[in-house]
Amino acid sequence: MIIKFTNYSDGIHEFELVKKAKDLHLEEPFINDVHINCKMDKSHSQLVLSCDLSVDVKLTCDRCADDFESKFENHFDNIYLFGREEEPLEDIDVYQLAPEADKIDLSEDVKEYANLALPMKILCSEDCLGLCPKCGKNLNEQTCGCSKDNVSNVWEPLQKLKDKLNK
Numbered sequence: 001m002i003i004k005f006t007n008y009s010d011g012i013h014e015f016e017l018v019k020k021a022k023d024l025h026l027e028e029p030f031i032n033d034v035h036i037n038c039k040m041d042k043s044h045s046q047l048v049l050s051c052d053l054s055v056d057v058k059l060t061c062d063r064c065a066d067d068f069e070s071k072f073e074n075h076f077d078n079i080y081l082f083g084r085e086e087e088p089l090e091d092i093d094v095y096q097l098a099p100e101a102d103k104i105d106l107s108e109d110v111k112e113y114a115n116l117a118l119p120m121k122i123l124c125s126e127d128c129l130g131l132c133p134k135c136g137k138n139l140n141e142q143t144c145g146c147s148k149d150n151v152s153n154v155w156e157p158l159q160k161l162k163d164k165l166n167k
């Protein structure tokens with residue numbers, strides 16, 4: 001994912017770059033293509049890049065163990081300076097460009113932000129019902145007799161107490 005910035009005039013440019021996850025050495029769970037939509041603001045002293053990244057992934061749900069495909073997004077901002085040192089800004093990566101440089105390779109940023117886009121907890125959906133702890137059935141697909149028992153087990157002591165107090 002290379003931008004040959006010498007091809008661009010000063011000003012704002014928008015473009016999309018697409019590359020196969022495989023070609024970026026993004027292994028599982030990444031599949032298909034990685035897209036980045038970038039806005040580049042070029043001036044005589046710097047390049048400001050603001051990119052939206054989107055990746056397709058194939059994951060296994062932590063709760064029901066089903067495989068599913070999903071899309072995740074992330075965003076990154078980079079600043080490239082033409083031959084002058086500056087204090088790095090928070091949350092923005094600032095790079096110094098060599099005087100002879102004519103392009104930027106975003107591959108490493110894309111890999112880093114693709115990995116950061118993955119959630120800690122992987123769920124096929126927010127309200128995934130998971131597997132029955134007793135019989136192992138996927139409760140998204142079917143209900144089973146045992147789920148009710150679990151619920152009443154939890155409430156049984158309270159119910160007994162309530163019965164006692166009501167006597």
Ligand SMILES: [Zn+2]
Pocket residue numbers: 061062063064065066123124125128129130
């Ligand atoms: Zn699930």
Ligand SMILES: [Zn+2]
Pocket residue numbers: 132133134135136137144145146147
């Ligand atoms: Zn069950």
